[in-house]
Every structure is written in structure tokens, then in C-alpha cells.
Amino acid sequence: MARSRLTKQKRAVLEAVLRSRTHPDAAAVYQEARSLLPRISLGTVYRCLESLTEEGKLLRIQGAKEAARYDAKLDHAHRICQRCGIIEDVAGDQIQISDLSRQLVTAAGSFQVREVAIELRGLCAACQEQLGFSEAAAEDLGGIQAKRNTQISWNR
Ligand SMILES: [Zn+2]
Numbered sequence: 001m002a003r004s005r006l007t008k009q010k011r012a013v014l015e016a017v018l019r020s021r022t023h024p025d026a027a028a029v030y031q032e033a034r035s036l037l038p039r040i041s042l043g044t045v046y047r048c049l050e051s052l053t054e055e056g057k058l059l060r061i062q063g064a065k066e067a068a069r070y071d072a073k074l075d076h077a078h079r080i081c082q083r084c085g086i087i088e089d090v091a092g093d094q095i096q097i098s099d100l101s102r103q104l105v106t107a108a109g110s111f112q113v114r115e116v117a118i119e120l121r122g123l124c125a126a127c128q129e130q131l132g133f134s135e136a137a138a139e140d141l142g143g144i145q146a147k148r149n150t151q152i153s154w155n156r
């Protein structure tokens with residue numbers, strides 16, 4: 001990683017995302033970045049997030065509802081609740097996302113891939129509880145893997 005080419009601002013923004021374990025949105029990154037670089041502006045944070053994402057140093061996750069979230073650990077999949085919007089990492093380091101990503105990039109042919117995001121969308125445990133979801137009802141949702149994360153459902 002060519003860290004030396006990062007500006008002071010970009011380094012602070014990247015560090016702010018790395019420190020967070022909660023997939024922060026731009027506002028939360030701004031809060032954290034200010035503790036590293038008190039004079040950084042929200043506009044600069046947005047610009048840094050954008051270019052770090054373009055450079056592949058950050059992953060942008062678009063949730064079900066809210067603002068985009070950012071993540072610095074690139075090699076994992078996310079589960080996104082379509083009801084409350086929570087974004088969590090899919091546990092299981094044994095899942096070889098990078099192998100899967102490479103295969104997809106190869107399959108994309110001449111298309112210039114800039115970002116590969118693997119997302120499972122459905123209902124989190126808390127929302128299932130609130131809705132009184134049974135396993136059978138979850139299966140009625142069709143493509144949505146509401147109950148188990150054993151299968152990847154592609155979103156496009
Ligand atoms: Zn939920």
C-alpha cells in the first residue's frame with residue numbers, strides 16, 4: 001500500500017474508519033477524524049472518503065435506508081437488515097471473499113471493475129423477533145435469506 005502518497009487529511013480519514021467497528025457514515029467519520037486532525041472540515045472528509053473509495057482503500061456500503069457507510073476491512077461480506085438498516089459483518093473468516101471477487105472480476109470481462117461488494121439483505125434477528133417471524137414465514141420471503149446466511153443472494 002502506497003501510504004506515503006496519502007495526504008494528511010486522507011490518512012486521518014482512513015484512520016478514523018479503521019478505528020471504528022460500526023461501519024460509520026460520513027458524519028461519524030468526521031467526528032472521529034476531528035480527534036486526529038481538529039481543523040479538518042466535513043467537506044474534506046466527504047472528498048477523502050470518495051477518493052479513498054475510488055482507490056480501493058475503503059468500501060462504501062449503501063444501507064437499506066440511511067446514508068452510505070464506510071468500511072476499511074475489505075475482505076468480508078455484509079448483512080444488511082432491510083427493516084432497521086443495521087449493517088454487520090458476516091462472521092466467518094474462512095469464507096474466501098477474495099477468491100470469489102477475483103472470479104467475478106474475471107467473469108466481468110472488459111468491464112472495468114472498481115469495487116466488489118457482497119451483501120446479504122434480509123431481516124436481522126431483532127427485527128425477526130419483533131415481527132414474530134417463524135422459520136416458515138422467512139422462507140415465504142423468497143429470495144431474501146432472512147433466517148440463515150448460508151447462501152449468497154446477488155443483488156443485481
Ligand atoms: Zn433489523
Ligand SMILES: [Zn+2]
Nearest residue numbers: 071078088089
Ligand atoms: Zn464490514
